[in-house]
Each structure stands twice: as C-alpha cells, then as structure tokens.
Amino acid sequence: MPESSVKPAFRSWPRAALLTLPMALWALLMMVPALRGPDRVARLMGLVSEGFMVYLFLMMVRTGRTYFWRKVFFVTLGFLFPVGFIIEMVHLRGTMSLPVEHVIAGTTPFCFMVIPMTLIPAGLSRVLIFPGTILATVGNSKAVAGMVALWLVATLVLGKAWCAYGCFFGGLEEGFASLLRRPVLKALNPIFRLGPWAVLVTIVLTSAATYSPTYCEWLCPFKAVTEFPELTSGRIVLPAVIFSGLFLGLVVVLPLLTRKRTQCAFFCPFGAFQTLFAPVSPFRIRLDRDACTGCGSCARACPNLALDADGIGRGAPGHACMRCGACVDVCRRGAARWHVLGTEAPSERARLLFLYAGWGFACLFGGGILASSLTHLFHLLG
Amino acid sequence: MGMFKQILGYLATTGVLVVLILGPFVLMPRFSRLVGELGIRPHPRYAGGPVVRTLQRGGYQIELSAPAGAVGPLERTRRFVQVAWSPAEAVPEVVDECLDLHGDGRPEVRLSFRVPKDPRTPLQGRVEVLDAARVEPLAELGRSADLSAVLVRVDQRIVARIPVK
Amino acid sequence: MFPAPPTLALVPEALVLGFASGSACLASCGVVLLPWLTGLRRGPGGTLALLGVYLGGRLGGYLVFGLGVGLAGARLDLRGSAGLLVGGLTSLAVGTMLGVQAWRGPRPEHGGCPAALGGPLDRRHGLAGLLARRQGLAGLALLGLLTGLNLCGPFVAATLRAAQAGGPLRAMLFFLVFFVGTAVWTLPLALVGLFRRWRALAQVARLTLGILAVHYTCFGALLLLGRWHHA
Numbered sequence: 046m047p048e049s050s051v052k053p054a055f056r057s058w059p060r061a062a063l064l065t066l067p068m069a070l071w072a073l074l075m076m077v078p079a080l081r082g083p084d085r086v087a088r089l090m091g092l093v094s095e096g097f098m099v100y101l102f103l104m105m106v107r108t109g110r111t112y113f114w115r116k117v118f119f120v121t122l123g124f125l126f127p128v129g130f131i132i133e134m135v136h137l138r139g140t141m142s143l144p145v146e147h148v149i150a151g152t153t154p155f156c157f158m159v160i161p162m163t164l165i166p167a168g169l170s171r172v173l174i175f176p177g178t179i180l181a182t183v184g185n186s187k188a189v190a191g192m193v194a195l196w197l198v199a200t201l202v203l204g205k206a207w208c209a210y211g212c213f214f215g216g217l218e219e220g221f222a223s224l225l226r227r228p229v230l231k232a233l234n235p236i237f238r239l240g241p242w243a244v245l246v247t248i249v250l251t252s253a254a255t256y257s258p259t260y261c262e263w264l265c266p267f268k269a270v271t272e273f274p275e276l277t278s279g280r281i282v283l284p285a286v287i288f289s290g291l292f293l294g295l296v297v298v299l300p301l302l303t304r305k306r307t308q309c310a311f312f313c314p315f316g317a318f319q320t321l322f323a324p325v326s327p328f329r330i331r332l333d334r335d336a337c338t339g340c341g342s343c344a345r346a347c348p349n350l351a352l353d354a355d356g357i358g359r360g361a362p363g364h365a366c367m368r369c370g371a372c373v374d375v376c377r378r379g380a381a382r383w384h385v386l387g388t389e390a391p392s393e394r395a396r397l398l399f400l401y402a403g404w405g406f407a408c409l410f411g412g413g414i415l416a417s418s419l420t421h422l423f424h425l426l427g
Numbered sequence: 428m429g430m431f432k433q434i435l436g437y438l439a440t441t442g443v444l445v446v447l448i449l450g451p452f453v454l455m456p457r458f459s460r461l462v463g464e465l466g467i468r469p470h471p472r473y474a475g476g477p478v479v480r481t482l483q484r485g486g487y488q489i490e491l492s493a494p495a496g497a498v499g500p501l502e503r504t505r506r507f508v509q510v511a512w513s514p515a516e517a518v519p520e521v522v523d524e525c526l527d528l529h530g531d532g533r534p535e536v537r538l539s540f541r542v543p544k545d546p547r548t549p550l551q552g553r554v555e556v557l558d559a560a561r562v563e564p565l566a567e568l569g570r571s572a573d574l575s576a577v578l579v580r581v582d583q584r585i586v587a588r589i590p591v592k
Numbered sequence: 593m594f595p596a597p598p599t600l601a602l603v604p605e606a607l608v609l610g611f612a613s614g615s616a617c618l619a620s621c622g623v624v625l626l627p628w629l630t631g632l633r634r635g636p637g638g639t640l641a642l643l644g645v646y647l648g649g650r651l652g653g654y655l656v657f658g659l660g661v662g663l664a665g666a667r668l669d670l671r672g673s674a675g676l677l678v679g680g681l682t683s684l685a686v687g688t689m690l691g692v693q694a695w696r697g698p699r700p701e702h703g704g705c706p707a708a709l710g711g712p713l714d715r716r717h718g719l720a721g722l723l724a725r726r727q728g729l730a731g732l733a734l735l736g737l738l739t740g741l742n743l744c745g746p747f748v749a750a751t752l753r754a755a756q757a758g759g760p761l762r763a764m765l766f767f768l769v770f771f772v773g774t775a776v777w778t779l780p781l782a783l784v785g786l787f788r789r790w791r792a793l794a795q796v797a798r799l800t801l802g803i804l805a806v807h808y809t810c811f812g813a814l815l816l817l818g819r820w821h822h823a
Binding site: 071075139144145146148149150151166167170171172173174175176177178179180189190191193194195197198201202253254255256257274275280281326327328385386387388389390398401402405406409 | 439
Binding site for chain 1: 619620622623626627792795796797798799800802803804807810813814
C-alpha cells in the first residue's frame with residue numbers, strides 16, 4: 046500500500062515512551078546547569094519546564110500530530126518570554142526602558158534580529174552597530190558572541206524552522222491567531238508575502254548607510270513588550286508610536302482577524318534572513334500530487350501563508366515554510382508529508398528525525414527561557 | 428545515484444543531530460570565541476573612543492579618550508571626547524576640572540558638577556567652553572538621548588562626553 | 593580666510609574629494625536607487641542608461657548648488673538650521689517621490705511587462721506614451737537632484753571648499769569634478785539589470801520603496817522640526 050494514503054496511526058504508550066526516552070535524557074542534560082545552581086526555585090522551574098517539553102514531545106510522538114503540541118509550547122514561550130524579560134529588566138534597571146547609562150555600558154541584551162543589520166558595517170569597518178558587548182561579562186550574559194554562536198547552531202539545526210521552534214516572539218501572534226474559531230478577514234493580497242524581504246532589504250541598506258540599527262530604532266514591533274529607549278524627546282516618541290502601532294496591528298489585531306501569523310508572514314525581516322539558510326536543513330515538507338485532491342485545507346491551515354495554489358501544484362510549500370507541521374496534520378489524504386532531502390524515508394520517520402533535532406533545540410533554547418521566565422515570575426509573586 | 432542520494436540525506440540528518448548534541452558543549456563556546464577573535468568592536472558612539480591619557484587625582488583617576496564619532500558614510504554622530512572618573516565612590520563631592528581634551532596642553536572646557544551620595548540621582552554638570560574653535564557650544568551636561576553630550580554614572584565610573592569640532 | 597587656489601589646482605582636489613567620498617555617495621543614493629532601478633526591470637544596458645538620467649539630474653543639482661555656493665561664498669553655513677531645512681525638505685520630497693513610485697510605478701506582476709504606466713519604459717505610442725516616458729525620466733532625474741543634495745560630511749566639505757574657490761564659475765567647476773569622482777561609485781548599480789527576469793525581486797523592490805518612503809518622510813519631518821539629535 047502506498048505510504049502516501051496512510052496516515053500515521055496512534056502509537057501505543059509504551060512505544061511512544063520508548064521513542065521519547067532520548068528526548069527525556071536530552072532534556073535532563075539541559076537541566077543540569079539549573080539543577081546545580083543555588084536557587085531552589087530555579088531548580089524547580091527547570092524541572093517543570095523540561096518536564097513540560099518532554100510531555101509535549103511524548104504527545105507529538107503518541108498522537109502522530111505535530112502542530113498542536115508545538116503550538117502549545119510556542120504560545121507559552123511567546124507570552125512567558127516578555128514577562129520574564131520585563132521582570133528581569135525592571136529588577137536590573139528599575140524600568141522597562143533602556144537608559145542611556147546601559148547604552149554606554151554596553152549591557153543591552155543582544156537580540157538575534159540585529160544580526161542582518163550588523164553584517165555590512167562589521168565587514169567594512171569592524172564595528173558593531175549595537176550597544177552591547179562582544180564577549181559575556183558579569184553585567185551582560187547576553188553578549189554578541191554568545192548570541193551569534195547560538196544563532197549559528199540554531200541555523201545549522203533548524204534552518205527556517207527557527208521561526209516555529211526557536212523564535213521567542215512568534216508565539217505571541219500565534220496565540221492571538223488561535224483565539225477565534227474562524228477568520229474574519231480571509232482575502233490577503235499575496236504581494237505582501239514579500240514584505241519581509243522588503244523590510245530586510247530596507248534595514249540592511251539603511252543600517253549600512255547610517256551605521257545604526259534602523260530596525261531596532263524605527264520598526265521592531267516587539268519593543269512594545271521588551272525594552273525601548275527612554276521617551277525623552279520627539280525624536281524618540283515618533284518611533285515609539287510606529288513600533289506600538291506595528292505591534293498592535295501585526296501581532297495582535299491582524300492575527301486575531303486572519304488566524305495567521307501576519308507579522309511573520311508580512312513583515313519580519315529575520316524570517317526572510319533565515320529563509321536564506323533554509324537549504325542548510327535537510328528536512329522538508331512535500332505534497333504528493335497524486336494523493337492530493339486540491340481541497341486547499343493545507344493552504345488554509347498554514348499559519349505563515351507558505352502554501353498557495355502554485356505551491357500545491359509544485360508539490361512543495363514556498364520559502365516561508367517553517368516546518369510547523371500544520372499542513373501535514375490537517376491533510377486527510379496524507380498527501381502532505383514530512384521528507385528528508387534525498388531519501389525515501391516514510392513521512393513518520395522523517396518527522397521523528399526532524400523532531401529529535403528541532404525539539405532538541407527547542408528544549409535547549411526555549412526550555413531554558415521558560416525556566417528562566419517562570420523563575421523570575423515566581424520570585425516576583427512569591 | 429538514488430542510493431547515493433539516500434546516503435547523503437541520512438548523513439545530513441545525522442550531521443544535524445550531531446551539531447545539536449555538540450552545540451551547547453563544544454560548538455557554541457568555539458563559535459563564541461571565533462566571533463570574539465574577529466576584532467569587531469562596539470561602535471564608538473556607544474563605547475566611547477580608546478583611552479589615550481590617564482590623569483591621577485589622589486584616590487581616583489580621570490581617563491580621557493580619543494575623539495570618537497561617525498564611522499559610517501552617512502552617520503550623523505557628532506564627534507565627542509569621553510572623560511571618565513573612576514572609581515565613582517572615590518570622586519569628591521564637587522568636581523571642578525579644566526579639561527585638555529586634545530592633549531595639546533591647552534584646556535578646552537571647564538566642567539563642574541556635584542556627585543550626589545545616592546548613585547541613582549542623575550548628575551547635572553555645568554560646562555564653560557574655553558576654546559570655542561575646538562568645542563561645540565554647550566552650557567550644561569546631564570542625562571540625554573544625545574550620546575555625544577552626556578554626564579552619567581555608568582557602573583563604577585562617572586562618564587562625561589563633550590562634543591568637539 | 594584662504595586665498596582662492598588656481599583654477600587648475602581645483603580639478604585634482606575636487607576629484608580626490610569626490611572619489612574619497614564615494615562610499616557616502618553610494619550609501620545615500622544606493623539606498624533609493626537600488627530598489628528603484630530593480631523595480632524597472634531593464635537589462636544592464638538599459639539600467640545604465642537610466643542611471644545616466646539619474647546622474648544627469650544629480651549633476652544639474654550639483655551645478656546649481658555650486659552656483660549658489662559660489663555666489664554666497666563664505667557667508668554660507670550648512671551646519672545648523674540651514675542644513676536642517678535643506679535636509680528636511682529634500683528628505684520629504686524624496687519620501688514623497690518614493691511613495692508615488694511604490695504606488696503608481698511599474699507593476700511587474702501585471703504580465704511581467706515593465707513598460708507600465710508612469711514608468712520611463714512605457715511603450716505606448718503617441719502623445720500619451722511620450723508624456724509618460726518623459727514623466728518617468730523626469731522623475732528619475734528629479735530623484736537624482738534631491739538625493740544629490742544630501743548634506744553628508746563630504747558634501748559639506750565640498751561646499752566649504754567650493755565657497756573658497758573664488759567665484760561662482762569656479763565653484764561650479766569644483767562641483768562638476770566632485771560629481772565625476774562620486775559618480776564612478778554608482779556605476780556598479782547598473783548590475784541590478786542582470787536580475788531583470790526575477791519578477792519577485794521587482795515586487796520586493798516596490799515594497800521596499802514604500803517602506804523607504806515612510807522612512808524618508810519621518811526623517812524629513814524630524815529634521816524640519818529640528819528634533820534630530822546628533823546621536
């Protein structure tokens with residue numbers, strides 16, 4: 046029987062547990078630094094977070110479905126990260142805003158979104174156009190070198206799947222996109238799917254021209270939930286209005302109305318940047334055109350608008366595919382499936398191989414953020 | 428060819444898993460060190476210029492940096508000289524210094540400010556420009572979004588930045 | 593006050609200053625030219641021709657500016673409120689032009705033909721086509737003029753030197769040679785013509801123009817309001 050017409054069956058609990066064992070061991074390994082620390086709350090939250098990640102992996106393996114369980118993690122991460130970050134910043138500085146003292150001290154945590162903007166100035170003049178430190182110090186653990194190293198490993202492991210398993214911002218809009226049962230707005234101009242590339246080109250060019258991180262200064266919507274320059278003058282109020290408007294529009298309202306990740310699909314320059322590295326990962330989604338009936342369920346399910354009629358006809362989603370698994374889970378005919386490049390691995394094997402890699406990174410990075418955020422929250426409330 | 432592609436595909440998958448396992452223990456520290464060795468430095472707009480002179484004043488010292496400013500082609504950063512007093516707790520309550528910013532023996536500005544006991548209290552300084560041909564017009568210094576003209580406490584230092592021509 | 597240099601001495605000085613300022617030039621015009629030219633989807637030769645129109649507008653602006661500098665002499669000071677005014681107005685104008693080009697410019701997604709309404713490649717016959725082509729080319733020349741008046745460090749330095757050149761004609765000569773030095777850096781932008789068949793790239797270029805339009809408009813408004821901090 047052709048593999049394409051058979052959906053993966055439910056696994057038994059013992060078999061699922063056995064397949065989850067490597068992930069559980071990995072999660073335990075990720076917990077070791079927290080378990081060795083002096084903070085009892087941090088140890089407990091480390092256990093809770095990694096236990097949460099292992100449970101979700103178990104359910105993905107047991108049910109044969111990826112998207113829903115991944116979304117539970119991702120939305121939790123998206124909402125908990127800003128909470129933990131804000132608590133940490135208020136504790137350190139007394140304010141959510143970025144004081145000039147911290148800019149001069151170089152203790153601004155380095156965000157991966159900055160990477161595309163820094164490349165040309167760093168290449169031409171060996172300067173970092175960001176108020177951070179290159180190597181970690183006592184006052185700044187989120188230094189540039191460490192974050193770039195993390196990004197490199199993430200890219201080698203995930204490629205474009207960073208957007209579904211790594212990014213701690215995407216969960217916010219994925220959460221808002223899940224609130225309504227049906228979309229209110231359905232027709233979206235497909236040209237805007239190229240928006241992230243336009244934003245990427247704009248910020249790379251303007252940052253190279255002005256030697257300042259123009260995305261951070263003018264456009265980043267997530268400044269609304271992390272940190273922003275102190276609002277001391279009109280020159281700073283205007284960008285604050287812009288990024289607040291972008292956050293409300295692209296992260297809250299449009300996802301709510303369209304049930305899509307509109308900030309990711311229409312705006313995020315880092316998503317476009319990661320797309321350049323998508324070929325690094327051997328994991329793909331493929332559509333079996335023989336099994337496909339053209340119902341379009343996959344395209345409607347895709348949160349990042351990566352699937353359209355062209356893609357379905359071609360047998361593969363577009364460049365915006367984040368490997369979230371929504372299309373595979375929704376396809377009743379099993380036409381949408383996981384694929385390892387070059388191989389004839391059955392979809393379920395390909396999916397498991399991908400999940401070991403992708404979820405392993407999620408435990409490493411996202412699990413750590415969850416633990417840290419919960420610890421901050423516990424200390425604040427406790 | 429088909430078998431070859433299969434082998435490559437599974438090798439790539441194995442490679443990804445190896446990268447993941449080695450990532451936090453081997454690769455990330457190595458990559459981090461590599462990035463550190465690239466010789467990239469924070470923009471002087473944020474970090475100030477390199478320290479070129481140090482003046483000893485009893486229990487504390489004053490570090491004067493080289494003029495720093497725009498690096499990029501269209502940057503509008505003003506040139507400034509960073510002056511840092513450290514350690515901050517050893518600095519006297521009242522500071523009144525004539526500063527030779529360019530190291531040519533002629534002071535260009537006179538900066539005076541009080542150091543409050545509470546380190547969280549913002550600093551406020553008065554500036555007297557002694558050489559208008561070399562220093563931008565300036566009367567006061569304090570906390571400001573303009574990184575080329577500030578007077579703030581940064582960690583264990585008191586940092587002043589004076590815009591120069 | 594410096595004595596006016598001999599006329600011949602102006603040429604190498606202006607050329608060196610222009611060539612040394614090329615990166616600033618490329619940065620200031622490349623940011624808008626790159627998406628503008630990409631959206632027009634001409635081959636390398638055609639793009640080079642369009643670049644020529646752009647540079648022509650820029651040269652015109654330089655010469656007019658040189659004339660003004662030569663007449664104003666040492667009285668001219670672009671550092672301060674005059675500079676903010678010039679910078680603000682030109683940025684607003686550039687922002688407006690970019691917005692119009694993003695909205696009404698060539699629509700590559702409509703059949704892939706770059707000869708669409710309002711662009712310099714409109715292949716309609718008769719008066720309408722001629723007017724559209726001239727309108728498109730005039731827009732490109734105007735863009736060259738406006739982006740050329742970017743008061744970056746090298747341009748201000750050229751202004752100061754031209755003011756000391758000893759008269760409007762010598763100031764214009766200075767700016768002419770300065771222009772040649774800077775223009776050389778922009779020629780590689782014609783290579784975007786190699787990607788003319790890539791329709792998605794042209795669409796990205798149009799969207800980029802829209803974003804840049806907002807950026808330049810906000811930047812111009814801030815300059816005019818005089819709230820720009822030298823960071």
